[in-house]
Amino acid sequence: xxxxxxxxxxxxxxxxxxxxxxxxxxxxxxxxxxxxxxxxxxxxxxxxxxxxxxxxxxxxxxxxxxxxxxxxxxxxxxxxxxxxxxxxxxxxxxxxxxxxxxxxxxxxxxxxxxxxxxxxxxxxxxxxxxxxxxxxxxxxxxxxxxxxxxxxxxxxxxxxxxxxxxxxxxxxxxxxxxxxxxxxxxxxxxxxxxxxxxxxxxxxxxxxxxxxxxxxxxxxxxxxxxxxxxxxxxxxxxxxxxxxxxxxxxxxxxxxxxxxxxxxxxxxxxxxxxxxxxxxxxxxxxxxxxxxxxxxxxxxxxxxxxxxxxxxxxxxxxxxxxxxxxxxxxxxxxxxxxxxxxxxxxxxxxxxxxxxxxxxxxxxxxxxxxxxxxxxxxxxxxxxxxxxxxxxxxxxxxxxxxxxxxx
Ligand code: PMT
Numbered sequence: 001x002x003x004x005x006x007x008x009x010x011x012x013x014x015x016x017x018x019x020x021x022x023x024x025x026x027x028x029x030x031x032x033x034x035x036x037x038x039x040x041x042x043x044x045x046x047x048x049x050x051x052x053x054x055x056x057x058x059x060x061x062x063x064x065x066x067x068x069x070x071x072x073x074x075x076x077x078x079x080x081x082x083x084x085x086x087x088x089x090x091x092x093x094x095x096x097x098x099x100x101x102x103x104x105x106x107x108x109x110x111x112x113x114x115x116x117x118x119x120x121x122x123x124x125x126x127x128x129x130x131x132x133x134x135x136x137x138x139x140x141x142x143x144x145x146x147x148x149x150x151x152x153x154x155x156x157x158x159x160x161x162x163x164x165x166x167x168x169x170x171x172x173x174x175x176x177x178x179x180x181x182x183x184x185x186x187x188x189x190x191x192x193x194x195x196x197x198x199x200x201x202x203x204x205x206x207x208x209x210x211x212x213x214x215x216x217x218x219x220x221x222x223x224x225x226x227x228x229x230x231x232x233x234x235x236x237x238x239x240x241x242x243x244x245x246x247x248x249x250x251x252x253x254x255x256x257x258x259x260x261x262x263x264x265x266x267x268x269x270x271x272x273x274x275x276x277x278x279x280x281x282x283x284x285x286x287x288x289x290x291x292x293x294x295x296x297x298x299x300x301x302x303x304x305x306x307x308x309x310x311x312x313x314x315x316x317x318x319x320x321x322x323x324x325x326x327x328x329x330x331x332x333x334x335x336x337x338x339x340x341x342x343x344x345x346x347x348x349x350x351x352x353x354x355x356x357x358x359x360x361x362x363x364x365x366x367x368x369x370x371x372x373x374x375x376x377x378x379x380x381x382x383x384x385x386x387x388x389x390x391x392x393x394x395x396x397x398x399x400x401x402x403x404x405x406x407x
Contacts, residue, residue: 004178004226005035008084012037013108014054016044018158019090019124019167023049026089026170027057033174038083039063040108042095066107076107080115085180088112090124090167093135099147100138118180120148122173127163150176172244175222179245184228185394191229192268193221194261194275194307196236198254202282202299203290210276211358214238216323216349217274219382221246224272224390232268234260236275254278254304261307270319270393273308274347276358280304312342319396321345321389327352334368344370345392347385355379367392 010030014023023039030037039054039062051062066076080086088095088108095109099121104110112119121142129135130152139149150173153166167173195217199207214235221233222243231246234257242248251257254277265271280301290297308322320343324334334348348366351357356364356379363385367375369392377388394400 003034004182005030005033005174007034007036008181009036009038009082010177011079011083011086011111012039012054012058013086013088013091013095013112014039014041014045014049015088015090015092015095015108016042016046016048017090017092017124018048020045020048022167022170023089024053024057026087026173027054029170029174031057031059036060038079040079040111042106042108044092044094063107066110076104076110077114080111080117080119083117085118085120085177086112086115087120087122087173087177089120089122089170089173091121093123093125093129093132093138096121096123096135096138096142100141118148120150120173120176120180122150122167123152123165124167125152125165126157126159127161127165130163130165148176148180168244175226175244179226179228182226182228185400186224186390186397187228188399189224189229189269189393189397190232190267191221191224191270191272191393192232192234192261192264193217193224193272194234194236194257194277195221196238197276198236198257198278198304199252200254200278200281200304201285203286203288205289208278208280208282208301209237210278212236212276213359214240215359215361216363216382216385217272218243219386220272220274220389221248223383223386227390227394229270232264234264234275236277254281254307258305258307258310261311265311265314265318268318269397269399270321271308271311272321272389272393273311274323276325277307278304279306306341308343309341315342319344319393321347321393323347323349325349325351325357331366331368331374334366338368338370344396345389347389 027037037058041064055062104113153168154164155166196214197209197212201207218240221231225231225245233248283300283302322343324337326333330348334346338346346368350364355362364379
């Protein structure tokens with residue numbers, strides 16, 4: 001992740017449920033993002049996980065007491081106002097109920113009720129408890145009051161039941177915090193991202209493809225969503241998990257990708273075409289596995305459609321961003337594609353070195369604008385490349401009313 005949370009002070013409120021042990025991983029993830037977590041635990045939470053664990057991981061004394069020698073005067077008011085954001089993970093039905101009723105009877109509830117910074121509530125409990133209309137009603141009231149609620153994940157629960165109620169993966173909680181702390185300059189923007197390779201089958205077990213993993217496209221999808229866009233990710237085969245809050249549509253072949261992209265194009269504002277679409281597919285598909293034999297095998301190929309060029313012909317108000325993966329004469333080839341496909345921006349992608357392009361976490365690109373402007377970028381993590389591309393999108397997208405905050 002781009003270090004959105006770097007140096008941000010995050011209050012982690014832990015209440016007493018079995019998922020309290022996952023607070024340790026959440027704190028670890030926050031430290032990995034160079035954030036400064038400050039843990040506050042309810043008395044019941046300390047029954048599930050020792051404060052020493054969270055104290056060691058966060059490097060800061062854990063707060064538990066409203067009264068007594070361990071209490072710091074007025075911290076129950078100041079803490080929720082001094083930090084950058086608060087996250088309650090896990091948030092039990094009890095904590096949620098008390099907050100919804102405005103009850104502050106311990107350190108954590110008083111801090112949250114007096115907080116002036118964004119609060120993210122991560123409910124985790126038994127599925128029946130979560131489904132209880134009273135709990136749902138309380139969550140609704142908290143949402144209305146401006147609290148952010150991250151829905152629990154589904155799966156096996158500690159009590160043996162299965163369903164909604166699991167604390168989401170700490171990585172997803174951290175991503176949600178990043179959303180809360182990122183200027184929403186793409187709010188209301190409908191962005192379609194394509195990512196990954198295509199697989200072009202020539203028998204039931206063999207296909208043509210390339211080395212794309214989807215890392216660049218998935219980074220674009222994550223960052224666009226973090227900045228407030230509604231993101232649809234059309235992905236070729238990829239081992240990457242679906243980014244939180246993004247609608248992912250899986251496809252396999254270039255023809256499938258074409259169909260999916262065309263279907264959603266009319267209601268899209270911006271297309272970011274990072275997929276490595278195969279230019280060719282086998283001219284015929286053999287229904288049974290091709291047997292070994294003969295001197296040589298000749299595979300005939302047909303052209304696949306050029307999806308981006310087709311979008312370039314059909315575009316009305318849409319902003320089109322293409323990628324050009326090049327091994328030689330980077331800018332000349334990229335400019336040809338910018339013009340030939342009627343694009344607004346092309347990301348000329350150096351794929352001739354080990355740390356840039358396919359299947360790595362970093363990328364070296366040059367942004368070439370339709371108006372001739374050329375912006376070479378240094379080697380950067382793919383999320384940072386995505387942020388730079390989206391900075392440009394935010395300046396040209398007519399719906400952008402948010403002020404960019406540069407940190
Ligand atoms: O997925 P990763 O492992 O992270 O790798 C990232 C990447 C190197 C694949 C990515 O950064 C990248 O450069 N993607 C574009 C790869 C590519 O196919 O480039 P191209 O120069 O062949 O195509 C130019 C543009 O036309 C691309 O936007 C491509 O999506 C599009 N295209 C290409 C062929 C085709 N039949 N239809 C298309 O729409």
